[in-house]
Amino acid sequence: MTEPVMLTVNGIDYRVNVDMGRNLLSVLRNELGLTGTKEGCDDSECGACMVLLDGQPVNSCSYLALQAQGRSVTTVEGLTPADGLHPLQRSLLEQGGVQCGFCTPGIIMSARALLDRNPSPSEEEIRIGLSGNLCRCTGYAKILAAVAQTASDG
Amino acid sequence: MSFMIAGSLEEALTALAAGARPVAGGTDLVVGARQGKAPLPTSLVAIDRLAELTQIEPTDGGIRIGASVTHARLLTDPTIVSDYTALADAAALVGSPSTRNVGTLGGNVMNASPAMDTGAPLMVLGAVAEVQSERGSRTVDLSDLWTGPGQTSAKVDELCVAIDLPSRPARSGSAYVRLEYRRAMEIAVVGAAASVTLADDGTISDGSVALSAVAPTIIEVDGVAELMAGHLPDAVGAAIAAAVAEAAEPISDLRASDSYRRHTVGVMAARAVDAAARRAAGEEISVPVNRAIGVGASR
Numbered sequence: 441m442t443e444p445v446m447l448t449v450n451g452i453d454y455r456v457n458v459d460m461g462r463n464l465l466s467v468l469r470n471e472l473g474l475t476g477t478k479e480g481c482d483d484s485e486c487g488a489c490m491v492l493l494d495g496q497p498v499n500s501c502s503y504l505a506l507q508a509q510g511r512s513v514t515t516v517e518g519l520t521p522a523d524g525l526h527p528l529q530r531s532l533l534e535q536g537g538v539q540c541g542f543c544t545p546g547i548i549m550s551a552r553a554l555l556d557r558n559p560s561p562s563e564e565e566i567r568i569g570l571s572g573n574l575c576r577c578t579g580y581a582k583i584l585a586a587v588a589q590t591a592s593d594g
Numbered sequence: 595m596s597f598m599i600a601g602s603l604e605e606a607l608t609a610l611a612a613g614a615r616p617v618a619g620g621t622d623l624v625v626g627a628r629q630g631k632a633p634l635p636t637s638l639v640a641i642d643r644l645a646e647l648t649q650i651e652p653t654d655g656g657i658r659i660g661a662s663v664t665h666a667r668l669l670t671d672p673t674i675v676s677d678y679t680a681l682a683d684a685a686a687l688v689g690s691p692s693t694r695n696v697g698t699l700g701g702n703v704m705n706a707s708p709a710m711d712t713g714a715p716l717m718v719l720g721a722v723a724e725v726q727s728e729r730g731s732r733t734v735d736l737s738d739l740w741t742g743p744g745q746t747s748a749k750v751d752e753l754c755v756a757i758d759l760p761s762r763p764a765r766s767g768s769a770y771v772r773l774e775y776r777r778a779m780e781i782a783v784v785g786a787a788a789s790v791t792l793a794d795d796g797t798i799s800d801g802s803v804a805l806s807a808v809a810p811t812i813i814e815v816d817g818v819a820e821l822m823a824g825h826l827p828d829a830v831g832a833a834i835a836a837a838v839a840e841a842a843e844p845i846s847d848l849r850a851s852d853s854y855r856r857h858t859v860g861v862m863a864a865r866a867v868d869a870a871a872r873r874a875a876g877e878e879i880s881v882p883v884n885r886a887i888g889v890g891a892s893r
Contacts, residue, residue, distance in 0.1 A: 443597060460597045461634045463624065484625050485779050487692065496666075496695040502624040503696065504617065506597045507640050550691065564885075571778035572690025 445509050449474065450518030458505045465489045465500040468515060476516040476545045480574070487573035490546035491515050497553045497572070516545035519552060527593060528552060531586040539577035547573045551587045560591055599640040603647070603726070603755065609639035610751045611728045618642040618662050619696030621689065622705045642698070647755060650674070656760040658724075661700025661753070665712075666691070668699060675881055678759055679873055680715035680768035680787045680866075686882040687711050687770075690778045700754040703739070706746050706811070713740070713812035714787035715770045716757060717804035724756040733758065740811035763800070766791040767873025769883045771866040772806070773858050775849075782807045783850045784859040786838065788866035790827065792874045798822040803834065803867065808842035808859045815841045815863075827871030834867050835860030865889055 442457045449472060456471045468474045468491070477500060480488030484502040491500045492514035519526045525533070528548045532538050537547075547570060554561055554569030561569065566587045567580075575583060596614070600606035610616065615635035617623050619642065627634040641647060647662035650671055657673060668674050668685035675682045688694055688702070688711050702712045703723060713736070722733045725748050739746050748754065772785040785806030793799040801822045804814045815838055822830045844855035869883045880886045 460595045460638065461627065463628075482628060484621065484689075484693070487690065490692060493696075497692045498696055499621075499692045502620055502628065504597075504620055504624060504638075504640075507599070507617070507620065507642070509599065553691075569691060572692045 443506060445506055447472075447505065447508055447513060448511070449513040450515060451512075456505075460504070460506060462505045463501050464491070464503045464505045464508050464513070467505040468500060468513075474515050474517050478542055478545060480542065480546075485574070486543070487546040487550065488543050490549040490573065492549055492553055495553060495556060497550045499572070514549070516548055519548065526552075527590045528555075528586070531590040531593070532583070535582045535586040535589060537578060537582040537586040543573060543575045543577075547575070547583060551590070554587070555591055559594070561587070563588065596637045597640070598638070600644055603644055603753075606639050606641050606644065606753060607726060607728050607751070609637070610753055613637055613750075614639040616641045616753055618698040618701045619664070619693075621693050621697040622701060622707075641753070642696070647700070653758065656758065656762075659699055659757045659759070661703075661755050661757065662698045663700075665689075665694035665697050665699070665702075668712075669694070669881060677762045678715075678719055678768065679881065680718060680770040680789065680870070681712060681759075683770040683882040683884070684711040684715045684772075684785075684787070687772055687774070687780070687884060693779075699757060703736075703757065704746060704748065704754050706740050706742075706744050708743050708809060708811050709782045709785075709807040710812065711770065711772060711782060711785060711806065714785055714804035714806045715768065716759075717812055717814050718768060718787045718789040718802045719762075720760045721757050723754050724758060725752040726755045727752045731755075736812070737814065742810045763791045765793075765874050766800075767870045767875070769866045769869035769873060769879070771862045771869065771883050771889050773862055773889075774884070781849070784808055784842075784844070784855050784862055786859060786863035786866045788863065788870040790822070790867060790870040790874050792827075792871065796875070797824050797826055798830065798871065801867065801870070803838060803863050805838065805842060805859055805863065808844040808855055810843075813841065822867070827868060830867060831864035835864045838863040862889070 478488040480486035614637040647660040665685040773783040791800040839860040
């Protein structure tokens with residue numbers, strides 16, 4: 441059964457028809473064209489699909505799109521200013537925390553939620569904040585450094 | 595197929611009576627469906643926004659935690675952290691921040707995994723589940739609720755609405771320790787929760803131990819109070835480990851062999867008793883114990 445539903449994504453209201461079993465990830469990517477959010481494991485293990493739901497990181501692959509009604513969804517597209525980069529994006533580039541880039545949008549969303557809640561996290565707090573995000577390219581040192589740099593840049 | 599976001603508990607119970615299944619965070623239900631473990635139910639009612647289910651409130655004899663309270667909230671709630679610390683230890687280990695933001699205590703309890711992290715803490719803290727349907731409300735001891743892996747004694751139209759915990763005795767502490775191979779997105783290899791109450795002379799006056807991932811359900815170990823009573827916490831570790839290994843009925847699977855589980859669950863139980871006793875004596879051990887004292891996976 442398909443239901444018409446209103447989803448608020450990056451501050452924009454979208455009216456879409458959604459099957460009950462459809463996850464938020466596939467609606468974002470295939471109905472709204474917001475392909476910054478990635479499908480990695482499709483098993484809620486890797487965090488490539490991380491979006492913010494009312495400001496909190498959530499794995500969009502295991503979240504039903506219909507449950508997002510009335511909530512505010514933020515994807516990586518919603519963080520990036522029209523001209524230039526978000527500070528987290530710039531820090532990741534400067535620190536060399538991006539190789540293939542597939543995990544990067546999810547990492548940015550987790551880091552953004554962490555810094556919103558805790559503007560000066562310790563290294564341990566950054567590790568916990570990013571503990572739901574897997575990267576198979578870089579190792580994590582440069583990613584941690586990028587988040588720490590963003591925090592110290594304020 | 596139908597989907598409804600319940601606006602009230604009554605609406606949710608009516609939907610359940612008509613055959614709908616509840617969904618809160620979806621971290622078990624949706625992932626399970628996508629893995630092919632069980633198809634998504636054809637009729638769902640979302641219960642995560644019901645104000646009645648998202649409160650942590652004091653009661654005459656303790657505290658009542660709404661079933662839709664998230665793990666993220668449990669691990670930061672001041673009362674849970676100070677008085678029901680083992681539950682905060684467990685909530686802090688569940689999944690990752692994103693899992694904890696939407697995953698709920700009621701979901702963890704009713705999913706009835708024998709490896710669930712919150713179950714052993716709830717048992718040693720003396721929790722009971724409140725289940726409700728259109729037919730009425732009842733409380734169920736957790737030992738009667740969990741009947742097997744993924745199985746509960748709740749009827750199909752019954753919703754877990756809250757977990758009730760009794761108030762804590764003076765000079766008591768609790769802790770949950772998990773053996774893990776990695777620090778996030780992990781399922782307990784084994785786990786143990788302990789509650790310890792100290793007498794004025796520093797010996798143990800009462801206590802209990804419950805175990806994760808070593809039986810078809812979470813189990814409480816018989817005879818622990820008698821084993822510990824009158825002894826100093828330092829002196830009971832070996833006896834606890836032996837009693838726990840005896841009580842465990844582990845299986846072998848991809849995470850561990852049965853003999854490894856039987857041994858390590860004893861080690862985890864002794865550590866949980868130690869941490870619970872130190873907390874009972876007033877020592878601050880931060881949540882979760884795994885990180886505070888370096889148990890489980892290192893970096």
